[in-house]
Amino acid sequence: MTAFKPADWPRKLRSTEWFGSTSRDHIYHRSWMKNQGLPADLFDGRPVVGICNTWSQLTPCNAHLRDLAERVRHGIYEAGGLPVEFPVFSTGESALRPSAMMYRNLAAMDVEEALRANPLDGVVLLAGCDKTTPALLMGAASVDIPAILVSGGPMLNGWFRGERVGSGTALWRMSEDIKAGKMTQEEFLEAESAMSRSPGSCNTMGTASTMASMAEALGMALSGNAAIPAVDSRRRVMAHLSGRRIVDMVKDDLKPSDILTMQAFENAIRANGAIGGSTNAVIHLLAIAGRVGLDLSLVDWDRLGRDVPTIVNLMPSGEYLMEEFFYAGGLPVVMKMLGEGGLLNRDSITVSGGPIWDEVKDARNWNEEVIRPVERALTQQGGIAVLRGNLAPDGAVLKPSAASEHLLTHRGRAVVFEDIDDYKARIEDEDLDIDETCVMVMRNCGPRGYPGMPEVGNMGLPPKVLRKGITDMVRISDARMSGTAYGTVVLHVSPEAARGGPLAVVRTGDMISLDVPGRSITLEVDEAELAARLEAWKTPVEAPSGGYARLFHDHVQGADTGADFDFLKGCRGAPVPRDSH
Incomplete structure (x- = not known):
């Protein structure tokens, strides 16, 4: 100085x-x-x-x-x-x-x-x-x-009953424990005061x-x-x-x-x-x-x-x-x-x-x-895994250090949710045809789709799966995940569904293969069938009538390039504005 x-x-x-x-x-x-x-x-x-x-x-x-x-x-x-x-x-x-x-x-x-x-x-x-x-x-x-x-x-640090309480992380874990019958609502409310002290x-x-x-x-x-x-x-x-x-x-x-x-x-x-x-x-x-x-x-x-x-x-x-x-x-x-x-x-x-x-x-x-x-080290290969394949031609990401090792290579039947509202409406239905081998898929939650790409990619598991003691399943979406969350979660699938990416045409019952070591994610549908589905696809997302929401819809780019506005890229510098007085 x-x-x-x-x-x-x-x-x-x-x-x-x-x-x-x-x-x-x-x-x-x-x-x-x-x-x-x-x-x-x-x-x-x-x-x-x-x-x-x-x-x-x-x-x-x-x-x-x-x-x-x-x-x-x-x-x-x-x-x-x-x-x-x-x-x-x-x-x-x-x-x-x-x-x-x-x-x-x-x-x-x-x-x-x-x-x-x-x-x-x-x-x-x-x-x-x-x-x-x-x-x-x-x-x-x-x-x-x-x-x-x-x-x-x-x-x-947060502390609850002698244990560290991590903001966000504890919230996701405890909410799953309630669905699994491991924790009461009263205990959850008691823990709330310890989360942000x-x-x-x-x-x-x-x-x-x-x-x-x-x-x-x-x-x-x-x-x-x-x-x-x-x-x-x-x-x-x-x-x-x-x-x-x-x-x-x-x-x-x-x-x-x-x-x-x-x-x-x-x-x-x-x-x-x-x-x-x-x-x-x-x-x-x-x-x-x-x-x-x-x-x-x-x-x-x-x-x-x-x-x-x-x-x-x-x-x-x-x-x-x-x-x-x-x-x-x-x-x-x-x-x-x-x-x-x-x-x-x-x-x-x-x-x-x-x-x-x-x-x-x-x-x-x-x-x-x-x-x-x-x-x-917690894991010798940390970082962010970038996955590609016919389900994510422009890429998707997964955090290996937060995932379950046994799920990093997995093949399972897709159970598709159209958006976060559809997920919330159906996930606790005991008649939902899903088990721990399935792959949960959610779409229309990307930058343009929701809009705004919410942190909903770490979909909570179905209660009937949680009650078996299962704590993780493969989950795939064009959404984001809170940094406080965890699980074998494939995120930022690009192009997003709202832009007509392949995620938009996945059907419940399709088989999906995940190979994190091989950096691939594959929808097991032949090329002709996939092309026909994409040809018939129509966007379910309507453009907002005006305001910032319309600006966002019209100009936001994909997650694979940072979800910035197309007209904001580059350094414009700091010229001295012309005096108006």
């Missing part, structure tokens, strides 16, 4: 176009800002740094971000910048309908245009809940001004913690950011230091395009395999890469992650939670282990201004049960 000295500033700042002269227009801009009680010398040419805040009481994971924003503000002031906080659309996973994913692109558009249209030289991105992290990174990447991300951090996002390796880890692995957050619990004082320190750091990033003109290289995405993909990260990371990293013009694909996900062992022993793949991950050393330990195994691009630049290896090379593992040595 260096104290601000106007004479030493190396280049003209973007904000100078708003505040840096004595014309009528410049006075107009400054005078309105001064009604907040800002001294005149704050407009002496120092950098104006935005604090982009996704705080919202409707987004519980982010409801504590106001405090972190104040810590960021202190750091910016200390380093000689002028901090200005502003809100953007907050995508809360727990409340938004039809799905938070439907509004990720809206939030990204909000961020992008707020950064482009305002007198900002740099920005600190405050994120927490699942979609807020990728949305903020997507928007910042499209504008390409200096940016650093600060996560809100995970909740503290402090501010913060999910304490499992769900999507929120995964994306915080991805931001750190990409180099867009300071080392150590991902795992600090929300209520730990060190989370405030991280926010403070990030506020300091962004000012020097502005001085050095260190932008997202300098950090978000293909090598950085390779690091993130491998880190995702090592931590047992959420399948949602696939969609989000593809979308972020698209914003900086990189041709990242599902092929890269399978190529880079296939041989990465899952070494982080966290729910839903393992037994611990984010609190223990932090105490064990957090993501820097994982990145160091990847580097020692030849799986890290050590020279990738981070927001620190230096190579990632310099940030992690001295990290120490304080708990080898939580971050395991490679020889004791």
